[in-house]
Amino acid sequence: MKVTRIAYSARLNPGKYVALLEQARRLGRVRSEVWQRFGSVAGAGLRDRQVRDQWLADGDARRFGVPANAWKETLRDAMADIAANREAAKVQVRRAVARRTADPVDRKRLFSLLKADRWAEDPYLSRLMRRHWRRGKNHTRDQIVVRADKVRTHTLADGRKVWLAVPGLEPRKPIMVPLSTTIAPSGTLRLILRGGRVEAHYQVDAADLPSSQRPCGDREIGVDKGYTEALTDSDGDRHGINLGALLTAESDRLKERNRRRAKLRSIANNAALRADHAKAARIKANNLGNRKRDRQAARHRAQIRTEIFTAVHAVLDKAKAVVAEDLTTTFAGRRKLGKNMNRRLAAWTKGVTAEALRNVSERRGSALVLVNAAYTSQACPRCGGLGRRDGDRLHCTRCGVVWQADHAAAINVLRRHGDPDITLHTTHKRVKEILQARTDRHRIRLPIQDSSRAINGGERTIRPHSPLHTGEQ
Ligand SMILES: [Zn+2]
Known part of the structure; x- marks a missing residue:
């Protein structure tokens, strides 16, 4: 089974977006033309390859002003849409045939004609198809389909960002799209342009996914990041309710430990001043090492991470799309937080939450939508006034x-x-x-x-x- 994954662009330059939009608009004309000419009986027996060769032969496609590969993929995609539309009608026709035709031999003959797209040969079938197959129309003008071998992905050296090189309208001038993911999309990509952002839809084999994979929910849920609990969602449910207690415990532990270490350090310094170097060295080696400190820190942080990741999983049990604040934008001031443990922990927690939302929604096949969170914690959802x-x-x-x-x-x-x-x-x-x-x-x-x-x-x-x-x- 195939499942669809979505990768989103991150801070895409508006000029690039406009260029992609123009390409999608021109490809929308290709789609409209395909629907117009082949969306009815005329296209029923045709394969996309035959249409393609015909368009190539009479130079028909040149007027669309898009590279050959782009219109070919779009043509194939539109033909597949038409086929899906036709197959949906066939389901109803098959039902009608089953109801009305008692003779099994005759029924089988009609089913075969239908399957082979040769219903026009039988007047009864033609009538049924005309009744159930409504002529469709293209409504898609914001998509670009790119075949796997036409798109390149680049992962930055630090492995933190993936870029897509999408073929543009000009030859050999790909449009570089930065993605907000660390996993490079693969296979044929469907790029959907929405609200200044590029969504790269692609298919992965469900068999390749870890077996622990839980499917995501089907709703759109908003979340707010908190301190006492990891997340509160738009239903009013709280997730990761132990986060506050864990953070307080960790913060207290760090303060106490730092206080003790400061005291020991001053004892060691005094010993060194008194020329008791043996004592100073002993304290340094036995009491001021990093090994135990690092091990404890790792253990506590792992607990906090588990709490946050579990909270995100709980939200995804009901969400197909999670709407959240972009938690990565305010990291610039991180270093200025200094020794204030609470604030340092809070900043770190925020990063973990951002990471959990991104990774878990990617793994479970849901969308993560980042929005502007200005004044969301002050506005009244009922009347919109600032409270x-x-x-x-x-x-x-x-x-x-x-x-x-x-x-x-x-x-x-x-x-x-x-x-x-x-x-x-x-x-x-x-x-x-x-x-x-x-x-x-x-x-x-x-x-x-x-x-x-x-x-x-x-x-x-x-x-x-x-x-x-x-x-x-
Ligand atoms: Zn109000």
Whole structure:
């Protein structure tokens, strides 16, 4: 069995995206033409190879303005779409034949004609096909299909990033697409251009996957990264609830250990000043080594990693697509965190969470959608107004609802996917302006609702998600 994997582009240069979009648009014309000419009975007996040779022979394909390999693959893909469309109709026709034809010999004859795409030879079958096979039309204008041998992948020396070299409109000038993955896609690629990003869809054999592979869920879930728990999702479920306790224990242990080591170090230094070099050397060798320290650190970090990875697996049990904040963007300030253990651990945890989301969704065949998280922890999911954080509560000053802050953030993150105005790169300031403009517009447009709310004293009929309680009670 084959399963589809998706690799996503990472910080793709807009110029490259526009170039790919233009190529996909031209290939969309190839698809439309194929559907137009071969989407009905005329194409039924034809193989894509025959159509291809015919187009090559009469120079028909040159007017599309795309390289030969690109239109050939697109033609093949469109013919396969048409065949799938035709096969779907055949299922219904076969059912009708089975119902209406009692004679087994006659039934078998009709089934064979259908299978061989020769239904036109029988008037009854032709009639059924005409009834059940609706003429299709191309709606695909954002895809580029690239055959395995036409695309190259480059992995950077540190093994941290993979680049795709996609053939462009100009010969020998491939478009380099950076991917947010460490696993190079293989086989024929279907590149889908969506919202400034390239999705590279490819097939892998399920047999090649580790046997522990669990399938992912089928929903779209937003997540918010926390400290007391690894993740809170848009259903309000918490995952990795021991994370906070583990981190606190680790932080306390590190502080205590560092305090003791500092004390021992000063004893050793004093001994050295007194010329008691034997004692100084003994302390250094027996009490200030790295081996035990590193072993303990590795063990504790492994516990934390397990907690986070288990949490991500729990989210993927229900998610086909996980929408999350891009946790890798704020790593620049990592070194400035200095000796503050809590903050250093928090930064490290964030990295592990990003890694777990990326790897686990890749392994289990779900999509990871990264969105702009500006103000997601402050906006009220009910009215869109910016609320006030109070510990783990978010109090909306506009509509009075109190939310569990992480839950509200997860809902907001989920809604950022597909937000027409706020993209991954919209600035923090601009996001605030957009959010404020939306709530202002809402207020102007719905004056009656606002006043009625004031009259009936906070009665609510709309409860889109279960907030903890409303503030005006
Ligand atoms: Zn509100």
